[in-house]
Amino acid sequence: MSQDDLDFSSDTSAPAHPAVLDALARANHAMAASYGSDPLTAELQSLICEIFETDVAIFPVVSGTASNALALSLLANPMESILCHDEAHIARDERGAPEFFSAGAKLSLLAGSDGKIAPETLETACSTINRAFVHETPPAALSLTNLTECGTAYTQDEIRTLCEIAKRHDLATHLDGARLANALAHTGASLADMTWRAGIDVLSLGLTKTGAMSCEIICLFGECRDRLDELRARAKRAGHMPPKMRFISAQGLALLSDGLWLELAGNANDVAQALAGKLVASGEAQIQYPVEGNEVFARLSDDLLGKLQGKGLKAYPWPGGATRFVCNWSLRAATFDRIKL
Amino acid sequence: MSQDDLDFSSDTSAPAHPAVLDALARANHAMAASYGSDPLTAELQSLICEIFETDVAIFPVVSGTASNALALSLLANPMESILCHDEAHIARDERGAPEFFSAGAKLSLLAGSDGKIAPETLETACSTINRAFVHETPPAALSLTNLTECGTAYTQDEIRTLCEIAKRHDLATHLDGARLANALAHTGASLADMTWRAGIDVLSLGLTKTGAMSCEIICLFGECRDRLDELRARAKRAGHMPPKMRFISAQGLALLSDGLWLELAGNANDVAQALAGKLVASGEAQIQYPVEGNEVFARLSDDLLGKLQGKGLKAYPWPGGATRFVCNWSLRAATFDRIKL
Amino acid sequence: MSQDDLDFSSDTSAPAHPAVLDALARANHAMAASYGSDPLTAELQSLICEIFETDVAIFPVVSGTASNALALSLLANPMESILCHDEAHIARDERGAPEFFSAGAKLSLLAGSDGKIAPETLETACSTINRAFVHETPPAALSLTNLTECGTAYTQDEIRTLCEIAKRHDLATHLDGARLANALAHTGASLADMTWRAGIDVLSLGLTKTGAMSCEIICLFGECRDRLDELRARAKRAGHMPPKMRFISAQGLALLSDGLWLELAGNANDVAQALAGKLVASGEAQIQYPVEGNEVFARLSDDLLGKLQGKGLKAYPWPGGATRFVCNWSLRAATFDRIKL
Amino acid sequence: MSQDDLDFSSDTSAPAHPAVLDALARANHAMAASYGSDPLTAELQSLICEIFETDVAIFPVVSGTASNALALSLLANPMESILCHDEAHIARDERGAPEFFSAGAKLSLLAGSDGKIAPETLETACSTINRAFVHETPPAALSLTNLTECGTAYTQDEIRTLCEIAKRHDLATHLDGARLANALAHTGASLADMTWRAGIDVLSLGLTKTGAMSCEIICLFGECRDRLDELRARAKRAGHMPPKMRFISAQGLALLSDGLWLELAGNANDVAQALAGKLVASGEAQIQYPVEGNEVFARLSDDLLGKLQGKGLKAYPWPGGATRFVCNWSLRAATFDRIKL
Incomplete structure (x- = not known):
């Protein structure tokens, strides 16, 4: 038994899977265009489309905080708010990143047992939205987390029910998928069914906790794909367009290939x-x-x-x-x- | 002759040096504390102190834009401005990152041949500072770049002269060192003489263009070391505290060791x-x-x-x-x- | 009985008291220095010191939202939060103004009956502050409201108890006094006892609801007086330094004179x-x-x-x-x- | 000869015209809906439409800085820039208000004699716009000032020529009209010809320097009228929706009536x-x-x-x-x- 066998401090403290290191080594030859215009990023984009069974626009970043905050900055302007669970990582553990990237949007916190938002709770929160009342900050988006902060998994049906309520009230939908792989492995749901087919507009797909060195992929679905240029501009000015992006994409390819x-x-x-x-x-x-x-x-x-x-x-x-x-x-x-x- | 022999598109399009990959592979074993509390980051901090011949507080990040913008956000508040060359990377090529991280500070652009700010130009700009005049945005910092955007190198004397003027007018000083190694190699100046001994308060030390995969190190000198906690908070909320930071630090160690x-x-x-x-x-x-x-x-x-x-x-x-x-x-x-x- | 006798829609819908109009007319002659350098603003400052029985630095603005948000922007930086009642005007009715002026600070909401924060609630919230834990957003200030949003009045003892807890945990203290006059009239407390003597650092003193046309005065006590220059800079860049400030100050003089x-x-x-x-x-x-x-x-x-x-x-x-x-x-x-x- | 006969310090140091005070006194009776829902604001809106000979959406504020910055925040997002003369009030004298309200948009400064931007200068600046190049901050708007900072007046033809260039390059157009009345009086141009008919999208119509106590009116033309709700939300969270707005509108009515x-x-x-x-x-x-x-x-x-x-x-x-x-x-x-x- 090694000293790490009882280290349950965090999945972020683990090393990367060997396949990730191999992929980095393979990627490390020759010149490649900077800032995401390289062949590996293009390859990653193709693979993502394949495993999501639809067309997806992507942008890889190095941290879950950046992934969530950049995603949310597309969905809520500074005069709007974002509904999320009151234990959500974006609310508790990201030092105000959503507020920073959105230039001051609010998080409106919803209670709920086992880390989940109940449909009735969401419905109640939405029922008082009055976008014409200038004094209040109306929600523009719903952010869910799967796995939740309590280690529970939303089923695809639960996600779809919540997204339906959100859509009925004109809210965009975001999924913080820092541990999405764990939720998929538990529920057996397909990637498509758990995300865009359930009504998710933007996904922060996490791979670092799963086994990458540093790889999180923002995935834009449906009409949100048109926001890729804006996302790239936001990423650039946030310092989240490191020049040698091939090395982030290589990690994604290593982990997403062959499941x-x-x-x-x-x-x-x-x-x-x-x-x-x-x-x-x-x-x-x-x-x-x-x-x-x-x-x-x-x-x-x-x-x-x-x-x-x-x-x-x-x-x-x-x-x-x-x-x-x-x-x-x-x-x-x-x-x-x-x-x- | 390989097809890359005439590829002068950018040093950011080059692969990483093999020593960097080796260091990543060596770093990739066992659990390690997240968010910069790992042994490699501590080792990097020691090495940095050694090669700078003084005590330095550091924070490693993945992009030069993040390194510059985080550094500058420590030196100017939203009601202040930052003096820089009108061709500076922070002004032209970072999509407003300094404005974003500082919550709206201005860049005040200074002209100058060969990418350099002349002492008289700086002196003139400083001579009109009137911090009591509430309508104007007074400068709080000077940002220099070495190598400059024109590929020229400031000598340590030139840096010192500019920093002296800045200090006389109560400006903090920042050095964008995305290609500092090239300036050091050209001038033969020591790291210490080119930076803190010349009057630089905060350095964005670049290694990515030099041969890293993704490694830039913010270095705080003198009293600015007390700002490390604030810097860490700013980095966290900007998504620039990726959990497995050992892999950024490992790159720095590989390149900075043995010159x-x-x-x-x-x-x-x-x-x-x-x-x-x-x-x-x-x-x-x-x-x-x-x-x-x-x-x-x-x-x-x-x-x-x-x-x-x-x-x-x-x-x-x-x-x-x-x-x-x-x-x-x-x-x-x-x-x-x-x-x- | 006039049609307005049963108009209880809001005290903001009332006209100004005739004394306010008279004061405006008296102020409307001759040239006067702009941007608060006029004699009436100086006179207001003297009167304020007199009625507060201490030295106070002041800045008059045209809205309660501006008064609160500017005040709070002095007390919390973008990586910090502000504790307040969950029905507080700053949380519910100012469209994210505190987040805007502070460049993204969070409001942390505390429950409490009758619009008041109970000492134990505050104590509990403070007990988990861990400023060294970079992921969470630590509170930097407590904002109270008197009259509360429920029309109840904190006594000076209640304010003092809450401020003592706040100070023990290194929080600055702000009082939203949009209807402070009503709380004073009800409790009989002196202005000094209800504010700085009870531990308040910054007061948003409201007069518009009391009878002005448009006059709210930010009052800085004790060491916070040193922040006046910063406050002026923040006000200027927020468009809250209208040139003919004598007309705001004249309103304050009319109402604060002779009680x-x-x-x-x-x-x-x-x-x-x-x-x-x-x-x-x-x-x-x-x-x-x-x-x-x-x-x-x-x-x-x-x-x-x-x-x-x-x-x-x-x-x-x-x-x-x-x-x-x-x-x-x-x-x-x-x-x-x-x-x- | 009075002591004020040689006071040329600023038109902002002058008192208000007696008609303005009379209007305030007339407005000061009975209850009136708050936050701009009052009859006088409606009356002002009608009058504005009449004198502009078109439908206009308006929002009155208390300072020119607020008027300019709110207007510009509608026209440029944080990843974009605003072209203006390098002596423009928004660049020199508003303490970074445009950057604040826009959450970090840049001002790109254009040189020009007599305070004016020459058509060729604007054309050159526009010719290098490359919105697909993510590193640079592309302009989204042109801001002109009439009277200029040099006291010169653009003719309606000059304004139209500049707006045509701007439109050809997909820039929105803003006019800082802090002293528009003086430009109109000098050129004899009609209000319509100098503004929307010349291609201006948003006008900051100043009246304070002309003779008001505190009255500036943001005017939205054409499709920009659809932005009124967003403007109101931005104004609210900036503290620029003082409750008793009837008193700002009353000033506008007094000055704009009968020329x-x-x-x-x-x-x-x-x-x-x-x-x-x-x-x-x-x-x-x-x-x-x-x-x-x-x-x-x-x-x-x-x-x-x-x-x-x-x-x-x-x-x-x-x-x-x-x-x-x-x-x-x-x-x-x-x-x-x-x-x-």
Whole structure:
């Protein structure tokens, strides 16, 4: 057992998958046009269209925060707001990035159990929209997250229901897919069904947590594809058009080809299930939210927590008293067979 | 002769040096703390202090635009302006990034031949500063670029003279060092003498054009080191704190160790000299600016331009009728011996 | 009975008090320096110091939104947040002005009955501040409102308790005093005791709702007085330094001299009490919040509402089913003696 | 001779015309809907349509800076720039207001004698626009000023020529008309011919310098009228929707009715002509720019300047050595008959 076997601090602390490094090495020869005009970025765009089963306009960036904030800046102007869950990463963990990129749009926070927004909650929030009332800041977009911040997965039906409500009230829709692979692996939904076919306009497709070094892809669907030039201008002035973009695209190609990303996410999910099972079996842990991805939130007895820490556990305490375990692609479920709690 | 031997389109189109890829591969094992708390970033910080011969606070980012704009956002508030050359990259080529990151500070443009600001020009601009006059936007900072946009190199004395004027008028000083290695290789100045000892407060140290995949390092000197926390907060909300920062730092370590970066820049400079010599010798080219780095701006006869294009030349036409040749680390001066003009 | 006797739509719909018009006429002669350098603005500054019993730096503006947003932009930078009640005017009714003026600071909303923030609520919110955690947006300021949005009045003790908690957690303090006169008239507190002596750093002192045409005064206390130059620069670039400022200051002088503003607010409060009494006496109305200023929120029977509307009532329905009655300076309590419900 | 007879410091230091005060007094009775929904604002809108001979959407504000910056924020997004004269008020004297309101758009400065942009200068600037080149900030609008900053007047033909060039290059057009009345009085052009018929999309119509207390009117022509709701939202969040807007509109009605504003501007222009004549006749002054409005820029001998200051002259020295004389509505040309130079 290596010292990393009990490191559940974050999937962002894991190394990249070897296939990613191989792809970088392969990409590292000869001159290639800068700023996204290179062949690998074109190849990535083709692959994305293929796996989404539709035409998609894309822009790769290096962080999830940039991916979300750039996406949202297309959907809400500074006099508008964005509806999201009150525990959403964009609201809690991005240091005001949506406000920065949108030049001051508001986030309007919606409560909801298990990290999800309930349809009735969204309906109520939308029912009071009065765009003609100049004093209030009307919402222009709905942002969802899948996996949610609680490690639960929206089904494609849940996403579609929420998007239908949003569309009925003229809201654009964004999906923060930092851990979308985990949600897909859990639900078995297709990429298309979980996103544009369910009504999503813009997707922040995350690969860094799944196994990349640094690769997040903004995907524009349907009419939003016409916004690519604006997105590129926004990215450029935000410093998010690094010259040698072939190296970001190469990572995307490595992971999205042949379903490697889903395989890695599936494995991380399996690790989470095994871990949850182990914790429950100990009789000293209560699972807080359904384990539907690669995260386990559990309230542990002091004894159990101490014992795990003694074995080298790394995991963050979570607001409310739980411990958060994030399982990354490099862990193996079988490891738990050798751990005695 | 490979097809890339005459590709002078940009040093940003070159691949990364093999040492960079090796460093990435070495960095890619085990868990490491995210967001810059990893050992490699700490190691980079130590190395930077060593080569600068002083204590430096650093923050690595993925693009020169981010590096410049984040740096400047520390030095000017939204009601202030930044003095820079009217051909500066921050003014012409970053799509308003300084205005975005500073929430609306102005750039005040200064003319000057060969891409340099003359001391008297700066003195004149400073002489009319009236911070008590609320209607005008007073400058708060001076931003210099070395190599300049014309491929010329400021000497350490020139930098010091300009910084002295700036300081006398209470301006902070920034250096855009996207091609600083080339200026150092040309002038032979030490890193310390060209930057903080000459009066620079904040440096955007570029390595991507020198041979990295994606690595630019914001360096805070002296009292500006106290602004690191603010810089980190600004970077986070700008999406410029990608989680697996060890991979950016690893690139910096690879290039800055044992002077590799200066070696690569020196080679690129040599290529530029050889190219310039070849062009002049042809009798059909006029060099526009002193060749003091890895760039040659030359006005070519139609004949010569056609002949070169026939051989596979890639180089951008420049405003004013010249052609810009940018020589990257992977070229070899000896190549020109085999080219007949 | 005039048609305006039952117009409770808003105190912003009332005319200005005649003394204000007289003051404008008196101010309208001869040349006077622009942009606040005129004698009347200086006179206003002196008067303000006198009635606050301390040295105050002031800046007069034309709207409460500008007054609040400019004040807050001094207290929170774009990477910080501002704590306020979730029904606060700055959160609900200013179309994102705080976000605009602060270049993207967040409002963090606190719940609380009767429009007030309870000390324990504030304490809890402050207890999780972790300024070293770069991902979250830490609060930098607390903004209170007196009168609250529910027409209730914080006492000076309540303000002081909240400010003490804020100060203990290094938060600056702002008071939105759009209807401060009404709170003072109700509580009997002195201007000093209700503001700077209770721990308020910056006050948005409102006079428009009290009886001015257009006059709100930003008051900086203690060390915040050093921020006046920055405030002036922020106001200028926001278009809030109209050239003929003498006419704003003249209004302030008219109302603040000899306690006219408190007299007008006291009258409006009396009207509200009389109205509330009348409504309660009808047996068909339930008062929602303690009536401690010039506003009455009451849930009326359909019969009563219809009867009043028949007599010419103008009043807005409020979220939750109540009707909001705002009593302005020009109404008279005695009017209600003649109204039969 | 009163002490104000030689006060040429600024037309913004003058009092308001008595008709303006009368209008305020007349407006000051009874309740009126807030935020621009009052009858006087509706009446102003009708009058504006009448004098412009077309349908116009309007929004009144209290300062020229707000009027210009709000107008421009409709015409350029944060990734775009605005072309203007390098001495334009929006560039020099508004503390970055255009950058603030537009969330970071750039001003691109064009040189030109007598405060005017020459058609060839504009044509050259437009010829290099490349909206597909993501690194540069393309212009989206042209902003002109009439009277110019040099006190000269564009003719309607000049405005039309410039607008035609702008339109050919897909630029929107804005006119800063802080002293439009003076330009109209000088050229004799109709309001329609000088603005929308010449190709202006949005006009910042100034009345404060002409004789109001505080009244500037943003006028949207043609398709720009559809932007009124956005303009109102922008104004609200900028604090530029003071509740008792009837008092701004009342000023506009007073001045625009029966051509009073043109009469006052014509008088101010006459004073400037008389002053210029007097200065030239002294043999000790050189007029710098054609006197085509209410401003005289003259280079005076030390003797003459001293003599005038002895008589009480108030006038600002101007960059370049001239003295600026601004003549306001309350001066009389005949006064100069009594002054001996």
